[in-house]
Amino acid sequence: MSLKAAIAGVGAYRPGCPVTTEDIHRKIYDTTGYRVKNALVERLTGVRTRHYRGSDEQSSDLAVNAAVCAMERAGVSVEEIDLLIFAACSQDVTEPATANIVQEKLGAKNAQVLDVKNACNSFLSALDVADSHIRAGKSQRALVTVGETLSLGIDWNIRSSADVKSRIGSLTLGDAGGAVVLEGVPAEEGRGLLATGFRSYGEKWRLATVLSGGSMYRFSEEHSFFRCQPKGLRDAAYELIPNIVKEVLDSVGWKAEDVDLCCGHQVTKEMICGLSKRIGIPTGRQMVTVTECGNTAAASIPLCLDQAYEQGRLTRGAKVLLVGGAAGFSVGVVPLIL
Numbered sequence: 319m320s321l322k323a324a325i326a327g328v329g330a331y332r333p334g335c336p337v338t339t340e341d342i343h344r345k346i347y348d349t350t351g352y353r354v355k356n357a358l359v360e361r362l363t364g365v366r367t368r369h370y371r372g373s374d375e376q377s378s379d380l381a382v383n384a385a386v387c388a389m390e391r392a393g394v395s396v397e398e399i400d401l402l403i404f405a406a407c408s409q410d411v412t413e414p415a416t417a418n419i420v421q422e423k424l425g426a427k428n429a430q431v432l433d434v435k436n437a438c439n440s441f442l443s444a445l446d447v448a449d450s451h452i453r454a455g456k457s458q459r460a461l462v463t464v465g466e467t468l469s470l471g472i473d474w475n476i477r478s479s480a481d482v483k484s485r486i487g488s489l490t491l492g493d494a495g496g497a498v499v500l501e502g503v504p505a506e507e508g509r510g511l512l513a514t515g516f517r518s519y520g521e522k523w524r525l526a527t528v529l530s531g532g533s534m535y536r537f538s539e540e541h542s543f544f545r546c547q548p549k550g551l552r553d554a555a556y557e558l559i560p561n562i563v564k565e566v567l568d569s570v571g572w573k574a575e576d577v578d579l580c581c582g583h584q585v586t587k588e589m590i591c592g593l594s595k596r597i598g599i600p601t602g603r604q605m606v607t608v609t610e611c612g613n614t615a616a617a618s619i620p621l622c623l624d625q626a627y628e629q630g631r632l633t634r635g636a637k638v639l640l641v642g643g644a645a646g647f648s649v650g651v652v653p654l655i656l
Contacts, residue, residue, distance in 0.1 A: 327392025364587025368492030368612030380495030381465030492612030496620025574598030
């Protein structure tokens with residue numbers, strides 16, 4: 319029997335208490351003595367709060383907490399998971415794959431495990447991999463997990479308004495875990511992942527970076543912080559994402575107004591609204607988590623799915639569009655029916 323992947327359960331984990339814009343300003347002042355005025359970070363990005371991990375919480379811990387939630391909602395046991403993917407910008411260690419650590423903490427002894435890394439599109443790329451495994455008959459039930467500890471990449475050495483504006487991207491970062499359980503369903507059923515569309519533009523890789531940890535700047539503290547060019551990223555997103563979304567929607571016979579729920583990667587509130595308008599998604603059908611959780615990279619979309627679940631919007635038969643733009647620069651689009 320031919321199978322495809324369908325979402326059986328979603329989960330998320332938000333560590334600690336909310337960190338407000340005022341807390342961010344206070345942290346900068348305590349570090350350098352510079353006082354940020356007029357709620358600048360919130361005015362420019364729409365981010366009111368975000369969450370930071372506890373000192374004893376690793377990326378794997380955030381993923382595990384979200385995974386437990388997703389499995390409970392799916393009504394499956396950890397023994398039933400035969401494919402476990404960890405997909406995030408963050409990781410516990412350079413070697414081995416963080417998925418192995420997640421596997422140990424969950425007790426997922428029956429699962430093949432691996433990491434999928436594609437910046438903020440790691441989650442979408444992992445969905446694509448899991449769907450391919452299920453369609454090929456190599457897996458029946460997959461668990462895709464995310465654990466982002468992005469607060470470790472914030473450079474608090476800010477001494478001017480110019481520093482704030484140049485590092486505004488890092489000041490919106492938040493930590494979070496996310497997870498989905500995917501199960502194989504007959505291909506002729508209406509629900510499940512309908513298609514996946516990915517496009518990459520490697521010439522734009524310098525727009526957002528953390529350069530340390532690899533062969534280029536192996537142990538460099540100077541290059542261990544997140545750096546980005548907000549205008550360049552925004553321009554790339556507005557130029558490249560809408561056309562690819564249209565191509566994928568055309569391939570499955572949808573129009574933008576057919577989408578019941580759009581879950582996109584969350585960078586700023588302005589970008590969510592701007593991209594939705596360019597794509598043609600009707601107002602009110604976009605999930606917005608960036609205002610309360612900040613930019614959580616690959617955890618953004620599972621956070622949206624979790625929020626939609628809690629609001630009762632993940633109903634059977636709903637048409638859901640997942641959209642991501644990531645450092646690299648890459649675009650990912652996944653339409654599915656619940």
